[in-house]
Amino acid sequence: MRIVLKKEHFESEFRKKVEILSNQKILTCYQCGKCSAGCPIGYEMDYLPNQIVRMIQLGMTDEVMNSKTPWLCASCQTCTTRCPREIDLARIMDTIRIIMQSQKCKLPDKDTPLLNSIFLSSLKFTGRVYEVGLLGAYNLLSMHLFKDVLLGIRMFLKGKLALFPHVVKGSGGIFKRLKE
Numbered sequence: 001m002r003i004v005l006k007k008e009h010f011e012s013e014f015r016k017k018v019e020i021l022s023n024q025k026i027l028t029c030y031q032c033g034k035c036s037a038g039c040p041i042g043y044e045m046d047y048l049p050n051q052i053v054r055m056i057q058l059g060m061t062d063e064v065m066n067s068k069t070p071w072l073c074a075s076c077q078t079c080t081t082r083c084p085r086e087i088d089l090a091r092i093m094d095t096i097r098i099i100m101q102s103q104k105c106k107l108p109d110k111d112t113p114l115l116n117s118i119f120l121s122s123l124k125f126t127g128r129v130y131e132v133g134l135l136g137a138y139n140l141l142s143m144h145l146f147k148d149v150l151l152g153i154r155m156f157l158k159g160k161l162a163l164f165p166h167v168v169k170g171s172g173g174i175f176k177r178l179k180e
């Protein structure tokens, strides 16, 4: 896709919003592609991480807001550590997810946001991920009742999954402080 750059591209309200919420200087990206080259999920994404940044720079709101990429991002921070311009791309992906949810956008698929929300609830209540609870709640709420059940049993038998959650003392405080 060939894009002719116009002045309004650089005055994009969407780009300014993402910059403010993520506290990142998105225009400093010079499209070296190092973020995408290291992304372990890139092969599944509809737009690579550097393309997402470019589209935000150009104010291509619809393309970004309809992309699966932010929901596939595993927040592994590889892109963030590789970026020569010190752009925290993982944080930008988080910001896009927040904007999508706050604007009640039609999400590319319903299961990933569901998993995301259960994951955060698990962190909120126990301070770390409670895998058995996460899998159980996800399977139940997504109606994939038997998804990965055999894998879960094998992991449990090998001692990789704890039956009960390990609660980290004071874990609720982190979310409270974030809210403040």
Ligand code: SF4
Pocket: 028, 029, 030, 031, 032, 033, 034, 035, 036, 049, 050, 053, 082, 083, 084, 085, 086, 087, 089
């Ligand atoms: S690594 Fe940084 S500068 Fe390079 S394309 Fe990605 S975000 Fe842009």
Ligand code: SF4
Pocket: 035, 038, 039, 040, 041, 042, 049, 072, 073, 074, 075, 076, 077, 078, 079, 080, 089, 090, 093
């Ligand atoms: S944080 Fe997300 S976008 Fe960045 S490398 Fe990891 S999966 Fe890819």
